[in-house]
Amino acid sequence: MNNNGNGSDSSSKNRISAVERAFKIINVLRNEGPHTATDLSDHLDIPKSTAYIYLRTLQDLGYVINEDGTYRLSLRFLExxxxxxxxxxxxxxxxxxxxxxxxxxxxxxxxxxxxxxxxxxxxxxxxxxxxxxxxxxxxxxxxxxxxxxxxxxxxxxxxxxxxxxxxxxxxxxxxxxxxxxxxxxxxxxxxxxxxxxxxxxxxxxxxxxxxxxxxxxxxxxxxxxxxxxxxxxxxxxxxxxxxxxxxxxxxxxxxxxxxxx
CATH class of the missing domain: 3.30.450.40 (GAF domain)
Structure with a gap:
């Protein structure tokens, strides 16, 4: 089973790996504050391009704010x-x-x-x-x-x-x-x-x-x-x-x- 974060089901846990990874990113930003894509890449051991795609997706949905390449959670979570x-x-x-x-x-x-x-x-x-x-x-x-x-x-x-x-x-x-x-x-x-x-x-x-x-x-x-x-x-x-x-x-x-x- 592919477990590379592209949205496929993880058969062993019956979970969607892309959703799980998105919330891992959210939790890093919640617990440790703003990060760059490079920071998240190092923290989660994923390619920088993958970290950027997740961050950009969360940004487009309104849940992450991009401040000169550093990303933080938005107040949408407060709402x-x-x-x-x-x-x-x-x-x-x-x-x-x-x-x-x-x-x-x-x-x-x-x-x-x-x-x-x-x-x-x-x-x-x-x-x-x-x-x-x-x-x-x-x-x-x-x-x-x-x-x-x-x-x-x-x-x-x-x-x-x-x-x-x-x-x-x-x-x-x-x-x-x-x-x-x-x-x-x-x-x-x-x-x-x-x-x-x-x-x-x-x-x-x-x-x-x-x-x-x-x-x-x-x-x-x-x-x-x-x-x-x-x-x-x-x-x-x-x-x-x-x-x-x-x-x-x-x-x-x-x-x-x-x-x-």
């Missing part, structure tokens, strides 16, 4: 993601409540979603005096790195969690990240019992986050909300006395509004 998000009822219901939560606590508020075994941030609300943790809207990360991800995992069975880990592994984000499946399952069991998850420098040093899942039937098993901020502002006392009650109240309002949306 695509924005349209997808706008069609999600939970986003339309919850974003105002997350803004209010962020305003009340003075911390970053987020809506998180599980997709393909990873945590993706649907929405981030940052008050002007909040300390950013460098997360961005649309960011995908490993589930076990974050409070949102662990809250989402708590909605899954242990067998489902094992399947996710088998597919994605348990890579380390920081020295605090859980990297053993049994330890993760033990923490998830605790989260199920207490109803919330805590992230303690497991994704980013110096950052803590608190999250709870949104529970309103099968449709919302992939949604969780959180507050995040610098560790020194997330003391155990403040979590229990202020942040957790505010988070629970916000979740209750979202669940109620969603039922009547």
């Amino acid at each position: 695509v993601g924005g349209n997808i998000r706008r069609e999600m009822d939970i986003y339309n219901v919850a974003r105002g409540e997350i803004d209010e939560l962020s305003h009340k606590t003075g911390e970053i508020g987020t809506i998180g979603y599980e997709e393909n075994g990873q945590r993706v941030l649907l929405y981030i609300s940052e008050p002007h005096d909040a300390v950013a943790d460098n997360a961005t809207t649309g960011e995908f990360t490993e589930m076990h790195w974050t409070a949102v991800g662990k809250a989402l995992l708590s909605q899954r069975s242990d067998d489902e969690i094992r399947a996710i880990v088998e597919e994605s592994g348990l890579p380390k984000g920081t020295e605090q990240t859980i990297t053993e499946i049994e330890e993760l399952l033990q923490e998830i069991d605790t989260i199920r019992s207490q109803g919330y998850s805590l992230e303690d420098e497991e994704r980013t040093s110096g950052v803590r986050a608190l999250s709870i899942p949104i529970e309103s039937g099968e449709q919302l098993k992939n949604i969780a909300i959180s507050v995040a901020g610098p560790k020194h502002r997330f003391s155990d006392d403040r979590i229990q006395d202020e942040l957790l009650p505010e988070l629970r109240n916000t979740a209750n309002v979202i669940e109620l509004q969603y039922k009547h949306y």
